[in-house]
Amino acid sequence: MLNNPLLYTDPTGKYEEEGLTPNQQRGLGGLLGSLGYTIKENWGDIKDWLGRNARSTGKWFEKQGEVWENGFQSNIIL
Known part of the structure; x- marks a missing residue:
């Protein structure tokens, strides 16, 4: 039977987590927090x-648009 969960076990017993490690998650959170703070503090300059x-x-x-209307478009043969 194909729906038997025992068919899909890893006989070596190795297990790997998918996704980011806890340190990578902390680093990414710190980077995004720093970016948000920098944008908030410098929004006036960024807006200008x-x-x-x-x-x-x-x-x-x-x-x-002016070049297209006056130059190139007049050379197109339809």
Whole structure:
């Protein structure tokens, strides 16, 4: 029978846990906590940086749209 649980035992008796070890879990928790604290304390600077880069990226996309409308699109034959 295929549903017999004794068919799926490991005869060597070796057992390994899957996932992170306790030390890895502590390290990951510390890293995420530190990252969250850093973001919270520096949110004003991060917000300004994101705003500046979003504006410059938006200007770049506007410029690409102008090139597409005036240049490349006129060369396409449909």
